[in-house]
Amino acid sequence: MPVVQNHGGPNGWKLHTTRQSMVRWFCWLLGVAIFLYCWNVISEATTWFFVWDSPRIAGDIGGRAMPPKWEYIDKLWEPIWDTLNMATLGTILALIMAVPVAFLAARNTTPNAYIIRPIALFIIVATRSINSLIWALLLVAIIGPGVLAGTVAIAIRSIGFCAKLLYEAIEEIDVKQVEAVTATGASRWQVMAYAIVPQIAPAFAGISVFRWDINIRESTVLGLVGAGGIGLQLQGSLNTLAWNQVALILLVILVAVVISEWVSAKVRGAII
Amino acid sequence: MSTATLSDVGLDDRLGRAWKKPHFITNPVLRYALLGVTIIYLYLAVNSIEVNWARVSEGLVRGWEFVKAFGNPDFTSRWTDIREGMIESIIITIASTVVGIAISIPIGLGAARNIAPLPVYIICRAIVAISRALNEIIVAILMVAIFGFGPLAGFITLSFATIGFLSKLLAEEIEDMSRVQAEAIQATGSSWLQWINYGVQPQVMPRLIGLSIYRLDINFRESAVLGLVGAGGIGATLNTAFDRYEFDTAAAILIIIIVIVMALEYLSGVIRARVQ
Numbered sequence: 294m295p296v297v298q299n300h301g302g303p304n305g306w307k308l309h310t311t312r313q314s315m316v317r318w319f320c321w322l323l324g325v326a327i328f329l330y331c332w333n334v335i336s337e338a339t340t341w342f343f344v345w346d347s348p349r350i351a352g353d354i355g356g357r358a359m360p361p362k363w364e365y366i367d368k369l370w371e372p373i374w375d376t377l378n379m380a381t382l383g384t385i386l387a388l389i390m391a392v393p394v395a396f397l398a399a400r401n402t403t404p405n406a407y408i409i410r411p412i413a414l415f416i417i418v419a420t421r422s423i424n425s426l427i428w429a430l431l432l433v434a435i436i437g438p439g440v441l442a443g444t445v446a447i448a449i450r451s452i453g454f455c456a457k458l459l460y461e462a463i464e465e466i467d468v469k470q471v472e473a474v475t476a477t478g479a480s481r482w483q484v485m486a487y488a489i490v491p492q493i494a495p496a497f498a499g500i501s502v503f504r505w506d507i508n509i510r511e512s513t514v515l516g517l518v519g520a521g522g523i524g525l526q527l528q529g530s531l532n533t534l535a536w537n538q539v540a541l542i543l544l545v546i547l548v549a550v551v552i553s554e555w556v557s558a559k560v561r562g563a564i565i
Numbered sequence: 566m567s568t569a570t571l572s573d574v575g576l577d578d579r580l581g582r583a584w585k586k587p588h589f590i591t592n593p594v595l596r597y598a599l600l601g602v603t604i605i606y607l608y609l610a611v612n613s614i615e616v617n618w619a620r621v622s623e624g625l626v627r628g629w630e631f632v633k634a635f636g637n638p639d640f641t642s643r644w645t646d647i648r649e650g651m652i653e654s655i656i657i658t659i660a661s662t663v664v665g666i667a668i669s670i671p672i673g674l675g676a677a678r679n680i681a682p683l684p685v686y687i688i689c690r691a692i693v694a695i696s697r698a699l700n701e702i703i704v705a706i707l708m709v710a711i712f713g714f715g716p717l718a719g720f721i722t723l724s725f726a727t728i729g730f731l732s733k734l735l736a737e738e739i740e741d742m743s744r745v746q747a748e749a750i751q752a753t754g755s756s757w758l759q760w761i762n763y764g765v766q767p768q769v770m771p772r773l774i775g776l777s778i779y780r781l782d783i784n785f786r787e788s789a790v791l792g793l794v795g796a797g798g799i800g801a802t803l804n805t806a807f808d809r810y811e812f813d814t815a816a817a818i819l820i821i822i823i824v825i826v827m828a829l830e831y832l833s834g835v836i837r838a839r840v841q
Contacts, residue, residue: 324663327659328659328660328663331656331657331659331660331663332660334652334653334656334716335656335657335660335716335717335720336717338653338715338716338717338797339712339713339715339716339717340713340715343712343713344712344713344717347711347712350710350711351711354710354711374613375613377610378610378613378614381606381610382607382610382611382614385607418823418826418827418830419823421826422786422822422823422826422827423786423819423822423823424786424787424789424790426702426790426793427789427790427800427803427819430793430803430804430807431631431807431815434627434807434808434810435624435625435627435628435631436620436621436624436625436628437617437620437621437624439614439615439616439617440613440614440615441614441615441616441621444614487586510700511700513700513703514700514702514703517702517706517793517794518793527703527706531706531710543703546700546703547698547699550698550700551698
């Protein structure tokens with residue numbers, strides 16, 4: 294009778310062998326233990342009285358926040374403009390710096406795979422792993438509060454992201470086109486301009502719009518550490534507990550995020 | 566072929582017009598209009614940035630000090646603060662990732678059009694949209710206001726952020742799955758739970774593991790800044806270090822963050838390569 298195969302015991306077919314299920318069971322046990330430990334630490338650091346009180350607090354805040362203070366919008370136009378500029382100029386600056394880094398990091402275009410490529414990869418990892426708020430914190434300490442610090446923070450944070458996606462696109466290009474252009478006797482730069490750039494241009498446009506969308510989101514909060522934009526107003530309203538202003542600012546941020554996502558989706562749809 | 570010799574007609578005429586690179590935007594009116602708008606925007610934008618050059622040049626000295634501090638980071642003098650902050654960040658990361666995944670799976674199932682009924686689908690998609698639209702820091706501010714300072718606010722923030730990310734990608738993966746396998750399980754007379762467990766889950770598991778590890782990585786990076794708004798973790802220590810211009814301590818913290826992120830990225834690469 295080939296229908297009943299006793300694999301894991303008398304109960305018929307089983308997904309795993311006994312050994313596999315033991316290993317799995319042990320992994321689950323370990324995972325649950327780690328999680329419970331973590332939860333315990335969080336729980337000890339929490340004042341539970343405040344947590345039990347939180348529904349009332351949330352209701353209180355909600356009551357103060359509604360209705361939003363609509364006339365406050367007059368004071369928000371300039372911060373909104375600053376936020377937009379931080380995101381846009383930051384993205385442009387980042388792209389200017391990311392392109393050479395990407396060409397140095399891609400295996401097929403790097404001039405030296407043992408020294409320059411690791412350096413380029415390190416720049417990518419280092420800029421990517423530090424959040425833009427931390428960059429803003431650092432830059433506010435260095436060049437003072439203001440839109441400039443925010444723009445540079447956005448730019449630095451975006452280098453790694455753009456360069457990583459771009460160098461992956463460069464590594465995936467079609468070698469035949471490069472060979473064809475090289476065969477006409479083109480110089481290194483001509484090969485770059487006529488064989489490599491046209492192949493990565495759509496990816497480049499897609500990446501820039503994608504990053505711009507993310508940067509709009511990130512630039513809305515940079516003001517919290519003093520780097521200009523609408524976050525500055527948010528910080529001020531929070532400090533004065535003006536919850537109806539906070540509500541309006543959050544609404545504006547939400548609208549900005551939705552619009553930027555829509556624009557980015559449209560542009561990417563048109564390009565790709 | 567014409568019978569004209571080289572001397573009759575110039576070489577350029579015989580070859581036709583010289584080749585030019587085609588333009589990216591073919592319509593010239595649109596092209597120049599876009600160019601004009603871009604230039605005007607850039608002019609206005611750059612002009613609206615107020616730069617206090619005296620402050621900047623003064624700051625460059627400090628910037629150089631920071632760069633030097635990176636070569637000579639100070640791990641020791643604030644080690645207890647750094648250690649506690651780091652442990653708290655890691656704990657927030659792990660706990661919020663676990664809870665986030667646990668909540669994401671049912672929402673992800675609900676947000677997949679091919680297995681969820683329409684009302685459930687709409688509710689789950691709405692949850693995903695809200696979670697994705699709100700920036701982590703803004704959620705953290707609200708959570709700190711509601712639950713008080715401490716890691717609990719950070720934990721809730723990151724769990725909430727994880728839901729938007731993971732549910733959306735999981736739902737897309739379920740929508741792309743092969744219906745054949747799921748139908749085969751259904752044909753054996755399985756219950757709904759068995760159907761999900763044996764028909765759907767094996768198909769999306771590799772991707773789910775990969776995404777979870779990736780999200781762990783993101784959550785760690787985010788947990789490093791939550792402290793700025795009082796939601797626990799290393800961010801508070803970092804903020805204090807910057808405020809006191811203790812760049813060597815700040816550099817030490819940043820180096821630890823970079824190393825952990827690199828390690829996590831390497832780990833996630835290894836695990837994803839194994840499961841996929």
